[in-house]
Amino acid sequence: MNYFIIDDDPAIRGMLTEMIEDEDLGKVVGEAEDGSAVNNGLLSFKKADIVLIDLLMPIRDGIETIRALADGFQGKFVMISQVESKELIGEAYRLGAEYYITKPLNQVEISCILNKVNERILVDQSIQGIQKSLNVFTGRPKSSKVSSSHTKNIMEAGRSLISDLGMIGEGGSEDLLNILGFLQNEKRRLGSAYTFPYLKDIFAGIAAEKLGDQAKEAEIQKEMKASEQRVRRALNQALIHIASLGLTDYMNPKFEAYSSTFFDFSEVRKKMLELEDKSNKVSSQSRNNMKKFIQVLFMEARQMMK
Numbered sequence: 001m002n003y004f005i006i007d008d009d010p011a012i013r014g015m016l017t018e019m020i021e022d023e024d025l026g027k028v029v030g031e032a033e034d035g036s037a038v039n040n041g042l043l044s045f046k047k048a049d050i051v052l053i054d055l056l057m058p059i060r061d062g063i064e065t066i067r068a069l070a071d072g073f074q075g076k077f078v079m080i081s082q083v084e085s086k087e088l089i090g091e092a093y094r095l096g097a098e099y100y101i102t103k104p105l106n107q108v109e110i111s112c113i114l115n116k117v118n119e120r121i122l123v124d125q126s127i128q129g130i131q132k133s134l135n136v137f138t139g140r141p142k143s144s145k146v147s148s149s150h151t152k153n154i155m156e157a158g159r160s161l162i163s164d165l166g167m168i169g170e171g172g173s174e175d176l177l178n179i180l181g182f183l184q185n186e187k188r189r190l191g192s193a194y195t196f197p198y199l200k201d202i203f204a205g206i207a208a209e210k211l212g213d214q215a216k217e218a219e220i221q222k223e224m225k226a227s228e229q230r231v232r233r234a235l236n237q238a239l240i241h242i243a244s245l246g247l248t249d250y251m252n253p254k255f256e257a258y259s260s261t262f263f264d265f266s267e268v269r270k271k272m273l274e275l276e277d278k279s280n281k282v283s284s285q286s287r288n289n290m291k292k293f294i295q296v297l298f299m300e301a302r303q304m305m306k
Helices: 010-022 040-046 062-069 086-095 107-138 147-164 171-193 199-211 217-248 253-258 265-276 290-305
Strands: 002-006 027-032 050-054 076-081 097-102
Touching: 002 010, 002 040, 010 027, 010 107, 027 040, 050 062, 050 107, 062 076, 062 086, 076 086, 076 107, 086 097, 086 290, 097 107, 147 171, 147 290, 171 199, 171 217, 171 290, 199 217, 199 290, 217 253, 217 265, 217 290
Parallel strands: 002 027, 002 050, 050 076, 076 097
Antiparallel strands: none
16 A cells, blocks of 8 residues: 655654554655645655545644545545544544544554555455446446435435444434434535534424424424434444444454444543443443534445445
């Protein structure tokens, strides 16, 4: 794999280059000290597969750089930072970053994470190759989806993800499926003007759909509150499920795929330690980022439809 490193600290760039070469993880094809010096043309020219990017830089930070590059870059982003701001990390994940490397750098952590990213790229390339072969063989275009079935498809994709996350049977799982249908309809209705709604608007929307046009405001408010509580309980169950998978097997594919995308990994790690500590009689309630979870669920479900 080809790596491009963006970090304002030359010592960090040097250490990353040395670690990548020592572990035979690939080749560093370029580096920059600020995000403002990098564009998709440069990454394409360098044939970069993976961009290692610091979150905090003086001119254009990692968040703005990922936002600027995400649409045109076909590879993967890996964040690097000493700052553990949940808001910054969550925004980077939302924009498409795959993993998060903490400073000071640890060779074992870097080797483990970059191997995972390499494997993911190889799997993606294999799937794309198979799809191209099938398209040639059948003579079909890349996309054969019928727009009228989008809502049904996203519900099916969402149900598969909810099953993977250990939430099947939880009351909030049906609310989450209704949320996916609501978001899909909103995206189709608004088109390019679509932005992710506020949580209160989402819960108001699914409450109104459930209760019908004749529902009173007090009834809608009551259903909104109940729905939010059901979803929050379902998210906590998903966190416990993913943390349990990590305790059993840290290399479990579902743990690798979901622990740092649907959740803040610090919360997953905290839950793992809590489950591991047999003497901890009272389970603390984790503060899951509900908006992030729903955003990722929606994006992952849409990705499965492609």
